[in-house]
Amino acid sequence: MMLVVLRVVVCVHMLMLFHFVCLSSHSCHPEENSALLHFKTQLITNTTSYEDYYYYENCRHVYPKMRTWENGTDCCTWMGVTCHPVSGHVIGLDLACSALQGIIHPNNTLFHLTHLQTLSFAFNDFYGSELSSQFSKLVSLTHLNLSGCGFEGEIPSQISHLSKLQSLDLSFNYGLMWKETTWKRLLQNTSCLREIVLDDTNMSSIGPTPNPLSLIANLSSTLVTLSLVYTEIRGSLINDILCLPNLQHLILRGNKLSVHLSELSCTISLSILDLSYCDIQGPISSPFSNLTRLTSLNLAENHLNGSIPSSLLNLQRLTDLDLSWNKLSGQIPNVFDRITNLQTLSLHDNNFQGMLPSSLFTLTRLSQLDCSYNQIEGPLPNEVAFSNLTQLILNNNLLNGTIPWWPLSFKSLRYLDLSNNQFTGHINSQIKSYSLEYLYLCDNKLQGNFSESIYDLVNLTGLCLSSNNWSSTVNFSLFSKLQKLEYLSLSGCNSLLLESETSISYTFFNLYVLQLLSNNIIGWSKFSGKFPQLEYLELSNNKLEGKVPKWIHDIPSLFHLKLSHNMFTSIGHQFPWYQFDYLDLSFNLMDDDISSFFCNATSLKVINLSHNRFTGTFPQCLANTSSLVDLDIQMNKLHGNLSDTFKHRGLDTLNLNGNQFKGLLPKSLSNCTYLVDLDLGDNQFEDTFPHWLQNLSRLEILVLRGNKLYGPIANLKSENIFPSLIIFDISRNNFSGSLPKAYIQNFQAMKIVDDEVRSRLVDYIDTSAGSGVRNIRPEYDNSVIATIKGANTPFAKIPRAFVNIDMSENKFEGDIPDVIGELQALKDLNLSHNRLVGHIPYSLGNLTNLESLDLSSNMLTGNIPTELTNMNFLEVLNLSQNQLVGPIPKGKQFDTFLNDSYGGNMELCGLPLSIQCNNNVPLQQYPSSEAEDKFGFGWKSVAIGYACGMVLGIGLGFCVFSIGKPQWLVIIFGGKRIKRRNRGNRRARTT
Ligand SMILES: *[C@@H]1O[C@H](CO)[C@@H](O)[C@H](O)[C@H]1NC(C)=O
Numbered sequence: 001m002m003l004v005v006l007r008v009v010v011c012v013h014m015l016m017l018f019h020f021v022c023l024s025s026h027s028c029h030p031e032e033n034s035a036l037l038h039f040k041t042q043l044i045t046n047t048t049s050y051e052d053y054y055y056y057e058n059c060r061h062v063y064p065k066m067r068t069w070e071n072g073t074d075c076c077t078w079m080g081v082t083c084h085p086v087s088g089h090v091i092g093l094d095l096a097c098s099a100l101q102g103i104i105h106p107n108n109t110l111f112h113l114t115h116l117q118t119l120s121f122a123f124n125d126f127y128g129s130e131l132s133s134q135f136s137k138l139v140s141l142t143h144l145n146l147s148g149c150g151f152e153g154e155i156p157s158q159i160s161h162l163s164k165l166q167s168l169d170l171s172f173n174y175g176l177m178w179k180e181t182t183w184k185r186l187l188q189n190t191s192c193l194r195e196i197v198l199d200d201t202n203m204s205s206i207g208p209t210p211n212p213l214s215l216i217a218n219l220s221s222t223l224v225t226l227s228l229v230y231t232e233i234r235g236s237l238i239n240d241i242l243c244l245p246n247l248q249h250l251i252l253r254g255n256k257l258s259v260h261l262s263e264l265s266c267t268i269s270l271s272i273l274d275l276s277y278c279d280i281q282g283p284i285s286s287p288f289s290n291l292t293r294l295t296s297l298n299l300a301e302n303h304l305n306g307s308i309p310s311s312l313l314n315l316q317r318l319t320d321l322d323l324s325w326n327k328l329s330g331q332i333p334n335v336f337d338r339i340t341n342l343q344t345l346s347l348h349d350n351n352f353q354g355m356l357p358s359s360l361f362t363l364t365r366l367s368q369l370d371c372s373y374n375q376i377e378g379p380l381p382n383e384v385a386f387s388n389l390t391q392l393i394l395n396n397n398l399l400n401g402t403i404p405w406w407p408l409s410f411k412s413l414r415y416l417d418l419s420n421n422q423f424t425g426h427i428n429s430q431i432k433s434y435s436l437e438y439l440y441l442c443d444n445k446l447q448g449n450f451s452e453s454i455y456d457l458v459n460l461t462g463l464c465l466s467s468n469n470w471s472s473t474v475n476f477s478l479f480s481k482l483q484k485l486e487y488l489s490l491s492g493c494n495s496l497l498l499e500s501e502t503s504i505s506y507t508f509f510n511l512y513v514l515q516l517l518s519n520n521i522i523g524w525s526k527f528s529g530k531f532p533q534l535e536y537l538e539l540s541n542n543k544l545e546g547k548v549p550k551w552i553h554d555i556p557s558l559f560h561l562k563l564s565h566n567m568f569t570s571i572g573h574q575f576p577w578y579q580f581d582y583l584d585l586s587f588n589l590m591d592d593d594i595s596s597f598f599c600n601a602t603s604l605k606v607i608n609l610s611h612n613r614f615t616g617t618f619p620q621c622l623a624n625t626s627s628l629v630d631l632d633i634q635m636n637k638l639h640g641n642l643s644d645t646f647k648h649r650g651l652d653t654l655n656l657n658g659n660q661f662k663g664l665l666p667k668s669l670s671n672c673t674y675l676v677d678l679d680l681g682d683n684q685f686e687d688t689f690p691h692w693l694q695n696l697s698r699l700e701i702l703v704l705r706g707n708k709l710y711g712p713i714a715n716l717k718s719e720n721i722f723p724s725l726i727i728f729d730i731s732r733n734n735f736s737g738s739l740p741k742a743y744i745q746n747f748q749a750m751k752i753v754d755d756e757v758r759s760r761l762v763d764y765i766d767t768s769a770g771s772g773v774r775n776i777r778p779e780y781d782n783s784v785i786a787t788i789k790g791a792n793t794p795f796a797k798i799p800r801a802f803v804n805i806d807m808s809e810n811k812f813e814g815d816i817p818d819v820i821g822e823l824q825a826l827k828d829l830n831l832s833h834n835r836l837v838g839h840i841p842y843s844l845g846n847l848t849n850l851e852s853l854d855l856s857s858n859m860l861t862g863n864i865p866t867e868l869t870n871m872n873f874l875e876v877l878n879l880s881q882n883q884l885v886g887p888i889p890k891g892k893q894f895d896t897f898l899n900d901s902y903g904g905n906m907e908l909c910g911l912p913l914s915i916q917c918n919n920n921v922p923l924q925q926y927p928s929s930e931a932e933d934k935f936g937f938g939w940k941s942v943a944i945g946y947a948c949g950m951v952l953g954i955g956l957g958f959c960v961f962s963i964g965k966p967q968w969l970v971i972i973f974g975g976k977r978i979k980r981r982n983r984g985n986r987r988a989r990t991t
């Protein structure tokens with residue numbers, strides 16, 4: 001009865017309201033009119049910010065609404081202004097995405113509009129404004145949206161005066177900070193709050209107990225939506241918050257939460273739960289399965305492990321499930337028939353194994369499926385029930401068999417990625433997915449010709465067909481039918497014959513990446529295609545010859561060019577250097593005189609001209625190219641002095657190895673403070689040691705080998721000498737005096753043993769290349785030829801785990817300093833062919849990572865310290881041509897070395913030598929106990945070393961005997977992968 005009365009009253013009110021709206025057109029109150037006009041004068045309209053992606057994403061419709069505000073007209077008619085139909089007061093102000101710019105000061109007349117109920121300034125530019133306490137004067141506010149405004153500073157505690165608030169959005173104000181008391185008061189005073197969106201504001205000062213979430217759970221029961229993305233909440237997620245009676249959307253992405261959910265006994269309204277990137281550890285716990293109303297569950301980017309509990313898939317209403325970027329493993333449960341509403345499923349970047357479950361393919365509504373980067377195997381089924389598939393992403397798995405008809409037939413499919421699997425067979429069937437924008441089939445074992453119908457997929461923007469066994473003849477011009485194409489990769493197809501010449505000219509209007517590496521491309525000196533937008537062109541590893549063709553010179557937008565490993569003989573004098581950023585011409589037969597090259601090249605960052613026959617002097621114009629990061633001109637026929645004009649602070653790599661440069665070393669290199677890799681080896685430089693390089697704090701590689709450098713290396717007293725150096729090669733010079741003890745003492749980086757592969761072989765994807773582009777990896781092909789284990793080994797890249805000192809073939813005198821034993825990370829130490837005297841320091845036994853030790857051809861005396869047997873990885877030992885005496889140590893690696901390790905030492909005895917030791921041989925100089933004290937050999941480490949050494953000894957011994965010379969590093973040339981034969985052993989040691 002009461003209810004009926006109430007309804008009647010409401011209806012009468014509504015009628016009266018309607019009446020007023022129609023009959024009385026209240027005009028704006030003058031004081032509000034002028035407050036608004038004054039507000040307008042405080043700000044400017046500036047649409048520049050909206051060119052930003054961030055604003056663009058959030059503001060599809062930017063309109064400078066305030067332009068309609070004019071003095072003399074009724075403010076109630078202005079855009080963005082709403083007046084109360086009865087009182088005429090301004091009750092709503094919506095200026096979202098209005099291109100406003102300026103500062104909101106506390107004395108702004110905005111704060112006179114005390115009747116305001118809704119206020120939105122979302123996505124305007126008020127950078128530098130504080131969130132004024134004056135906002136609290138707007139006590140009638142029910143909706144306040146200040147997202148993306150650039151407000152900063154502490155959120156004023158007076159915000160809690162807005163007791164009628166139903167919706168508060170302060171998201172994307174990166175400089176806004178919460179205080180615990182403010183947050184508490186706000187929750188206490190606002191009994192109607194339904195929506196709180198505070199993404200990217202800073203709550204780090206609240207908690208951890210109570211944390212912002214537990215405070216909500218205690219204080220707010222009206223809440224429907226809570227979004228606290230990246231708010232730096234610490235503490236735990238407990239049942240209470242999930243049990244809020246009205247909560248439907250809980251979005252906590254990007255907070256470090258520990259999750260302590262027990263079985264839930266409350267009734268749950270939650271439909272959207274986002275706990276992605278929350279640092280959650282352990283298996284997926286069962287309480288998630290009790291959230292029966294969930295439609296969307298996002299647990300991506302955590303550290304979840306174990307398998308998916310099949311109970312999780314009891315969530316019948318689920319439409320979106322994201323478990324990607326975790327460590328989940330096992331089979332994906334075959335129970336998808338329970339969640340027939342599923343539309344998107346993301347399981348990528350986990351360790352799932354086995355086949356994709358058959359029930360997955362019965363889901364009729366599935367639109368997006370991403371299981372990429374797992375270890376899923378087996379063939380795809382021949383029939384599926386999907387009716388609306390838009391994305392099928394299964395790349396980087398172990399799928400095999402032939403590609404069935406259906407992925408290539410869906411009219412709705414836009415994104416198909418089956419690359420990096422083991423698919424075989426032909427693609428003969430007609431591809432009917434005309435909606436396809438991305439088609440990635442690269443890195444499989446597909447054969448034959450690819451279907452002609454590929455050229456009819458006119459919506460394609462990305463096409464990758466690389467690394468398959470295609471065998472046919474293809475006229476390259478056909479791809480120009482795909483007018484939207486931005487990315488085309490057709491690399492690694494040896495049996496595919498790509499023809500370039502046609503009589504008709506054609507244009508790739510949108511193509512900006514073209515990869516045609518490692519094919520059998522011959523010819524292509526003439527080309528009738530045009531590439532008005534091409535930026536990346538990669539033609540390495542083909543059979544191109546003669547001059548670099550004119551069509552390449554003529555691509556106006558090109559800035560990244562790879563032509564390495566071809567047979568080009570000349571780059572030509574007209575080459576447009578100025579437009580390039582990355583240029584790789586290495587491993588060709590080019591013999592141009594480069595002395596005057598690179599003029600006007602102001603954006604060149606990476607230049608690799610190595611392994612050619614270039615002549616002339618060091619190109620002078622490069623001295624002015626301040627953008628230069630990486631210059632590799634090793635192994636050419638360049639000559640002359642280097643001018644002393646280096647001033648590129650950003651230079652990272654300079655490799656001049658294997659030319660005929662002479663004269664002094666350029667002191668100006670000390671200006672290159674970012675230098676990491678300096679190789680001046682195998683030239684004819686004549687100078688003293690460049691001690692002026694010692695303050696380059698990033699220098700990791702210094703190679704001066706094979707020059708005419710001379711004189712003693714001064715023992716400078718400085719704290720921070722070469723702190724990052726890991727390769728120090730000054731061999732084959734005329735250095736004299738004692739070994740540089742002060743340097744050795746300061747090689748800090750060589751003291752850090754880091755078993756993580758500290759490799760410079762970083763795969764890196766150029767994100768700037770855009771979403772349609774994969775595998776663009778500007779590899780910095782600088783190579784250092786390090787003398788390793790007595791053989792020159794060309795590296796495509798120096799692996800960072802390689803730590804090496806080579807001071808051989810000089811005239812060094814005196815003792816081997818003890819401190820060398822502190823360089824624990826050393827892999828290779830060569831002091832041979834000098835005039836060193838004294839004993840082998842027992843501290844060398846501390847170098848437990850050493851793989852090669854060469855002290856041969858010196859004048860060393862005394863015993864071979866038994867401590868050397870601690871070097872469990874030692875594969876090569878050369879102590880020959882010294883004056884060592886006494887027994888050869890026994891055990892572990894020492895049982896694998898042959899006679900030539902010791903030749904020319906007249907008084908050594910014991911195996912492998914045929915001279916037997918008699919008891920008159922002098923004892924060791926250093927008793928082992930002393931060594932233990934000083935260098936901390938505990939019996940534990942010795943024991944562990946011993947256990948592994950046995951295994952190693954056998955393994956390595958076998959290698960040495962069967963191959964003769966140990967083959968250390970297998971280099972896949974061009975592939976830039978370095979296999980370490982003893983990797984397994986190292987792992988065994990660390991476990
Ligand atoms: C609006 O116009 C009136 C009369 O023309 C003037 O007195 C007033 O100052 C103006 N207001 C503003 C804010 O410009």
Ligand SMILES: *[C@@H]1O[C@H](CO)[C@@H](O)[C@H](O)[C@H]1NC(C)=O
Pocket residue numbers: 046047048049101
């Ligand atoms: C407009 O905004 C841009 C970016 O914030 C700024 O650089 C520019 O100076 C502004 N223009 C004016 C006229 O203030």
